[in-house]
Amino acid sequence: MNFERIKEKLSILADAAKYDVSCSSSGSNRENKGKGLGDSSGMGICHSYTEDGRCISLLKILLTNHCIFDCAYCVTRKSNDIKRAAFKVQEVVDLTINFYRRNYIEGLFLSSGIFKDPDYTMERLIQVAKKLRLEENFNGYIHLKSIPGASDELMQEAGLYADRLSVNIEIPTVSGLKLLAPDKNHEDFMKPMRKVKNEIIRNREEKKFLKSTPKYAPAGQSTQMIVGATGETDRDIMYTATYFYKKYEMKRVYYSGYVPVSSDPRLPALTSAVPMLRENRLYQTDWLLRFYGFDVRELLNEDHKNLDVDIDPKLSWALRNLQHFPVDINKAEKQMLARIPGVGLKSVQKIINARKYRSLNWEHLKNIGVALNRARYFITCNSREWEKRDLTSEKIKNLILRNSSSKFAKNHSPQLSIFES
Incomplete structure (x- = not known):
């Protein structure tokens, strides 16, 4: 040879x-x-x-x-x-x-x-x-x-x-x-x-x-x-x-x-x-279609032909469909829990198992692994009722992007209240 x-x-x-x-x-x-x-x-x-x-x-x-x-x-x-x-x-x-x-x-x-x-x-x-x-x-x-x-x-x-x-x-x-x-x-x-x-x-x-x-x-x-x-x-x-x-x-x-x-x-x-970000958004969409119960027409349609580059497709869908929120984390069905931005499938199962024994609050959700920097704008739990303010889709998006701008900002700056308008 x-x-x-x-x-x-x-x-x-x-x-x-x-x-x-x-x-x-x-x-x-x-x-x-x-x-x-x-x-x-x-x-x-x-x-x-x-x-x-x-x-x-x-x-x-x-x-x-x-x-x-x-x-x-x-x-x-x-x-x-x-x-x-x-x-x-x-x-x-x-x-x-x-x-x-x-x-x-x-x-x-x-x-x-x-x-x-x-x-x-x-x-x-x-x-x-x-x-x-x-x-x-x-x-x-x-x-x-x-x-x-x-x-x-x-x-x-x-x-x-x-x-x-x-x-x-x-x-x-x-x-x-x-x-x-x-x-x-x-x-x-x-x-x-x-x-x-x-x-x-x-x-x-x-x-x-x-x-x-x-x-x-x-x-x-x-x-x-x-x-x-x-x-x-x-x-x-x-x-x-x-x-x-x-x-x-x-x-x-x-x-x-x-x-x-x-x-x-x-x-x-x-x-x-x-x-590469476009590739990543396509893979995220693919994941939502295969495992999260989304229909492709919910995520991409005549009015929304391309994915948002600055936010993930689940968050983009939620911001376009605020009529479905807020979701009561202690009562919502499995399929709806999976549609909450910041809540993955493993967290969904943990929530379902944990709420059999007690009502969940923000601290419980944090310990479960829910990404509260996104999820908190779309859920209620027993810690405090949701206060309806002028949190429009654009304002929620800006707050999330601001909170996620860098690790340093997240770790060292005071967190915004979910009730800030």
Whole structure:
């Protein structure tokens, strides 16, 4: 083996893979029964996070950065003058095993540029996973990036060896895809997603009757959208994400701020990358939709097409819907408690458990972990009744921003009374 050449390939293909953020490993439960190598049960060289919040490491590389397509936003587009490289299947297998034995990684995230055609590329990705599972007896986490346009047969086989599969939708709208990636067909993205969803459902049903049914993509599937390469609003992005969650049972949708890695007149003339804060607001919205019971139309609609940059989406919703507040913390139902700014799901459960034994006051809520700098404008408790003053949405927002302006101000300045107007 030419170690210098392998090192050079690793440098090129690991760097090219860094723009793909859809590599979470939460959700898999592939176990090692004592005869193999590795274990992805309860776990997930990129950092990712498991379902219980632990940080893990994945070898994150492309099989190749050669590509037959010329997508305007992609660093590996065929017209880009960059250094090209490609791993052999066995080289990826050897790298994964060697890094695992050295405790550098706990799994593999493998994507690829498309060379020759989608099926040829997908076959090679599957060969890597198959060799790891069957020849190396590797039980660690494997995430394969599905290739748009790959056949149903290959997608069915891929799920037998991978813990998670994903197809990056890339651009949130069909019109945006046509503009920036005219060689690609929107249906080519949908086809493998449908196959994976249907196979997961079929596998789930078969397991009810036959426990020995082989696992199929136990960590589900995910996708990624590039944010800011075209003119989509936050509403466009989140409506698309909601569609994928409902239609294809996605485990996760990832949002990746556009990075200007290519020069193309179709791309926005950004002097810097899309602000990370926009990404953060999209992820917060995604969280509210999946876990807090919000409907996307409550957060983003015709009158509110983009998320507020200076405040989080739950607070933004509350300020636009003050008719629902104040909420009596000792009487409100679980769903309404979860809608109070500054109250997380863990705090909701603690409140429900604690108020069985006594009425809660401000001190209790503080000890529970409620962020009173936000929540206090939206709740009442037994310490003192809410006094209706001229606390408009704008005044509440300004008070919250003022109180949150810096840690120093919070720790060393006197707190404003919730009854100040």
